[in-house]
Amino acid sequence: MNAFDLGKFEEEAQEQWNHAFESNPSNLEKFYLTVAYPYPSGAMHVGHGRTYIVPDVIARFHRMQGKQVLYPMAFHVTGAPVIGISKRIAKNDPKTIRLYRDLYKVPQNVLDEFTDPLTIVRHFASEYQRVMTACGISIDWRRRFTTVDPTYSRFIEWQWKHLYEAGHVIKGAHPVRYCTVDDNPVGDHDLLEGDKAEVIKFTLIMFHFGDALIPTATLRPETIFGVTNLWVNPAITYVRALVDGNPWIISQEAAEKLALQDHTVEITEKIAGKDLIDTTVNHPLCGTVPVLPADFVDPDMATGLVMSVPAHAPFDYIALRDLQLAGKYTTIKPVPLIKVEGYGDVPAQDAVERAGITHQMDSRMDALTQEIYSAEFSKGKLLEKYGGKPVRVARDDVAALMIETYGSKIMYEFDTRPVVCRCGNKVKVKILHDQWFLKYSDPAWKKQVSDQLGEMALVPSEVRLEFDRTVDWLKDWACTRRVGLGTRFPWDTSQLIEPLSDSTIYMAYYTIAHRIREIDPVFLTPEVFDYIFLGKDSPELPEKKKLDAMRKEFLYWYPYNYRFSAKDLISNHLTFQLFHHVTIFPKNKLPRGMVVFGMGLLNGAKMSSSKGNVFLLEDAIRDFGADTVRMFLMGSAEPWQDFDWRNELVISTKKQIERFFNTVTESKDAEGEPHDIDRWIISRLQSHIVRTTEALINFQTRQALQEAYFGIETDLKWYRRRLPENIDGSRELHTLCSVWVRLLAPFIPFTGEHLWKELAGEGLVSFAPWPVADTKLINTRIELAEELLSRTVEDIESIRKLxxxxxxxxxxxxxxxxxxxxxxxxxxxxxxxxxxxxxxxxxxxxxxxxxxxxxxxxxxxxxxxxxxxxxxxxxxxxxxxxxxxxxxxxxxxxxxxxxxxxxxxxxxxxxxxxxxxxxxxxxxxx
RNA sequence: GCGAGAAUAUCUAAGAGGUCAACAGAGGCGGACUCAAGAUCCGUUCCCGUAGGGGUUCGCAGGUUCAACUCCUGCUUCUCGCACCA
Structure with missing residues (x-):
């Protein structure tokens, strides 16, 4: 009685695999691979499944090739999201409750305790472990840890000591999104609206107005030379305020904003917008200009007052034209200051007339503004009388001059609005002090990373360019936070180390994670880690014997061979970890390679927990079997391509496994004498072995499955067709089955273990020797003969039909x-x-x-x-x-x-x- | 907007100058087996064809070449990233 029952195979194999993948240093060649550890704030879906199954297939392949393989796993619980989740659960937020109770199927009694953020991550961490195990992922679980373990925090402190000593940790001020109600910076996950908004740096141009100043915010300070007037909204009420002791006229909103940006602000009186109309202001670089009315001026945008450059800003041009058509202000003429190819003296006029725009409300105005802005920035030059420099140079020069000589200030503002906090309050920009940065902008540091990248294997090779770009583009990274879970920042213990900055060298920590637990965290001084990881001896190290064992583990496993992660982490985590590695570890311990994954789709749409468009991994295993899920995920696309989960396709994958199972079960005991056709199929088998092996060396799981599954199955069909009537397969089939089971074992290890036992294979198939092609068995003559024959058969068939x-x-x-x-x-x-x-x-x-x-x-x-x-x-x-x-x-x-x-x-x-x-x-x- | 990728028959997807009407899988259709269903096997699945052939195809528009799905240029659409967030 030997029926196809994936559930039974899973049970059988799990029993035998208990502790089987715990891996220790040995005489064998090592292969150490890691994958980005999960943030366990929800249940695993099939997309997560692929993330951990791809490395598992690779791990299993190398293990069968006789290497000592280490595949560890841990949990990243640092950061703020679960804090928000726990608060929302405490407040009985229906959306959150629905997600956790209905989609993630968290039992009510457990859910009740989710008001504690740590309970959430603990719960899902153990869920992850359970489901990963159910998937047959060959992890050494002894090395599991979480990033809030005290021991891990000691390790992070050691890491930061080195970053600090290398001069990469600096202190500064930084503009952030800030909610004045919550009194906290606002992360993306805390936003109700405006998650696309960017903080932009504006220059405030200070116009003199009697004894007061009127600041106007601009991204184009060089256009000061072309200012003809200011715009003020007559319908709103402005305020006069003492800003750092000087009287400014600004909108009410602007006053609140400036108070968050390093200014003291004291409102002294209110001024109606209409009272400002038809007054004049002056600035040394443009002289005296009038203040004109404009409805489009938004009090919530920067200072609430705008300078007007009609020659180069389509909005200004058309607003002025409208006033003049009504017979007002007809003496004002646009003042050109930039010459740009493709436009006349007054580019804004050209653009507006070319587009045939007749009024300010035309929806094309934004695009037009952008067009002029880009053209002038990339190709424009200031007129000779203003210095003749290209705009891209002049802009910064003028801004610097303004700040130095003409009292200009910087103001931060969002590029799009509204930006709204979950609490309903409008988010503003606040300048945070005591903010610490990792100085990724440092060219010398960048250079070290580029050099290392040059020596690494990157899969697929197309991502190299993206990595190079990222290194080039990275700016300083704010690395401390005020809220969340994590390790305290050593130089300001009121702050925490930010999550992407405490997860960069933990691959080294895995090598010792199971041993370091034996030592009390209080003894884990930087000297201890210096000894383990850098071999630096110092007096009075505790537990020397244990430290030596850890040193040995580290030296054996490190550097890691490959790091796996989804492609969205290229621009942060995957690059950050290189920055940290090059600073902390010696050359021979630096990363060797990275493999980047594509994203997951469900029935053609992006998988997203928040939208409910997910298929839980555990449900998939239950409905289709772990091997089916594995084979489908590995076979439907190469790892770096996006894959699409469709139940119909998964069902047919299950049938394929069953077919394989039946074939092996039926053929393994065949006893016939070999014929030519047996030599043919064994000859073909050798090239399937070669090609499957090559594919797996290159991480091409799909290609490998095509060869190892469909390639062999197709051969077997021809083989059976060619067998003489009433003759069963020969005993060569036993060899074929043995090879076949092993070639597929990394993909479908549960079925693999079962069949391996049926084949009377030695030990576990998980550790069985990977098949090696025997060139002596390759028979081109027979392969050619069969090729000739099958081609001729096809020809005969097509003629016969015609x-x-x-x-x-x-x-x-x-x-x-x-x-x-x-x-x-x-x-x-x-x-x-x-x-x-x-x-x-x-x-x-x-x-x-x-x-x-x-x-x-x-x-x-x-x-x-x-x-x-x-x-x-x-x-x-x-x-x-x-x-x-x-x-x-x-x-x-x-x-x-x-x-x-x-x-x-x-x-x-x-x-x-x-x-x-x-x-x-x-x-x-x- | 900027940076990086992608677009192939009903769907998934291979192919990276002549092996190409285009691997493979799924689905559809026809047939064999069967009381029947499923499974399995065989055939077929762009158009035409009573001899293994011919014609038109690989996002769109051009170009290079004796020859292009493959190279170049422009365009369109999609995916990912653009930072304090895992």
Whole structure:
């Protein structure tokens, strides 16, 4: 009784795998791979499944290749999201409750305790471990830890000590999104609206207005030379405020904002916008200009007052034009200051007129503004009288001059609004002090990382460019936080180390994670870690014996061979970890390679927990079986491509495993004598071994499955077809099954273990030797013969279908020797244009005249159409076609149910026989 | 907007100058086996064809070449990232 029952196989295998993948230093070559550890704030879905199964397949493959493989796992619980989740659960937020209770299926009694953030991550961490185990992921669980373990915190402190000493940790001020109600910085996950908004740095141009200043915010300070007026909204009320002791006129909103940006602000009186209209202001760089009314001025945008440059800003141009059409302010003329190719003296006018825009509310105005902005920035030059510099240079120069000489200030503001906190309050920009940074902008540090990247294997190779770009582009990273879970920042213990900055060298920590637990965290001084990781001895180290054991582990496993992660982490985590590694570890302990994954889709749409568009991994295992899930995920796309989970496709994957199981079960005990066809299938098997191995070395799981599963299955179909009637497979099939089971074991290890036992294999298939191709078993002659035969069978079938007569006999006529000669000459010829001449030099060929040139043409076409390997083999070892067909006569007669004759074309009377070519005999159906 | 990728038949997807009407899988259709269903096997699945052939195809528009799905240029659409967030 041996039925196909994935559930049973899973149970059997789990029993045998208990502790099997715990891995220790040995004499074997090591292979250490890691994957980004999960943040366990929810249940695993099939997308997570792939993230951990890909490395598992690779781990299992290398393990079978006889290496000592380490695949560890831990949990990243640092950060703020679970804090928010726990608060929302405490507040009984229906959306959150629905997600956790209904989608993640958290039992009510557990859910009740989710008001404590640590309970959430603990719960899901153990869920992760359970489901990963159920998937057959071969992890050494002894090394599991979480990033809030005190021991881990000691390790992080050691890491930061080195970063600090290397001069990479600096203190500064930093603008952040800030909620004045919560009194906290606002992360993306805390936003109700505006998660796309960026903080932009504006320059405030200070216009003099009596004894007060009117600041206008701009991104284009160089256009000060073209200012003709200011815009003020007559409908709103502005305020006069003492900003750092000086009187400013700004909007009410602006006053609140400036107070968050390092200014003291004291409102002294209110001023109606309409009272400002028709007054004048002045600035040394543009002289005295009037203040004009404009409804489009938004009090919530920067200072709430705007300077007007009608020559270069379409909005300003059209607003001024509208006023002038009404007969007002007709003396004001746009003042051009930038010359840009493709536009006249007044680019804004050009653009507006070209687009045929007639009023300010036209929806194309934004695009037009952008167009002018880009054109002037990339190609524009200031007029000679303003210095003649390109805009991209002048902009920064003028801004610097303004700040130095003309009292300009910086103001931060969002580029799009509204930006709203979950609490409903409008988010503002606040400058945080005591903010610490990792100085990723440091060119010397960047250089070290680029150099290391240059020596690393990156899979797929296309991501290299993206990595290079990222290193180039990285700016300083704010590395401390005020809220969340994590390790205290050593130089300001009121703050925490930010989550992406405490997860960069933990791959080294895995090597010692199971041993360091034995030491009380209070003894874990930086000196201890210096000894373990850097070999630096110091007096009075505790527990020296244990430390030596850890040192040994580290030296054995490190550096890691490959790090796996999804592609969205390229621009942060994957690059950060290189920065940290190059600072902390010596050259020979630096990362060797990275593999980047694609994303997961569910029925064609992006998988997303918050939208409920997920399929839980555990449900998938229950519905289809772990092996099915694994094989589907590995076979539907290469790791770096996006994959799409579709239940219909998964069902057919299950059938495929069952077919494999049945074939192996039925064939393994075959006892027949081997025939030629057995030599054929064993010969083919060798190339499947080679190609599967190559694919897995290159992380191509899909390619590997194509070879190892479908390649062999297709061969077996032909094999069975070719077996003489009433003859079962031979004992060679046992060999084939043994190889087949092992080739698929990394993909479907549960079925693999079961069948391996059935095959009486030694030990666990998880540790069985990976098949190695035996070149002695490769028989090109037989492979060619079968190729010839199957091609001829296909030809016969297609002819038979076309001619629609009931055949009485089939005759196969073999091409004569002289055609064979021509075929070989052409196949071997390096230059096809001259080969015909060469052939016709031959006396015997010339005698054949036209017949010979025709044959040569046909051979050329045929050679083009045949696969190159076939042509190569034919050149090296021509086959006896007559013998092939005579041997296969019985097979052909069985296939077509009519007598089959084989003859030499030369001895045939039939006109069609003349069409015979090498490897393409003439077929005569009568 | 900027940076990085992608677009192939009903769907998933391979192919990276002649091996290509285009691997493989799924699905559809027809057939064999069967009381029947499932499983399995065989055939077929762009168009035309009573002899293994021909024609039109690989996001769109051009170009290079004896020859392009493959190289170049432009365009369109999609995915990922653009930072304090895991």
């Amino acid at each position: 001619i629609q007569i009931t055949p009485k006999s089939i005759t196969i006529s073999i091409a004569p020797a002289w055609k064979q000669e021509i075929f070989l000459l052409i196949a071997k010829a390096p230059e096809r244009n001259t080969v015909l001449k060469e052939i016709m030099k031959d006396e015997a060929m010339r005698k054949r005249g036209r017949e010979a040139t025709d044959a040569a043409k046909q051979c050329t076409t045929l050679i083009h159409r045949l696969p190159p390997q076939v042509v190569d083999s034919l050149v090296r070892e021509p086959i006896d076609e007559l013998a092939v067909f005579q041997d296969a006569k019985a097979f052909l007669e069985q296939e077509f149910g009519v007598p089959v004759h084989v003859n030499q074309a030369e001895s045939s009377e039939h006109a069609k026989a003349a069409t015979a070519l090498p490897f393409k005999p003439a077929i005569i159906i009568e």
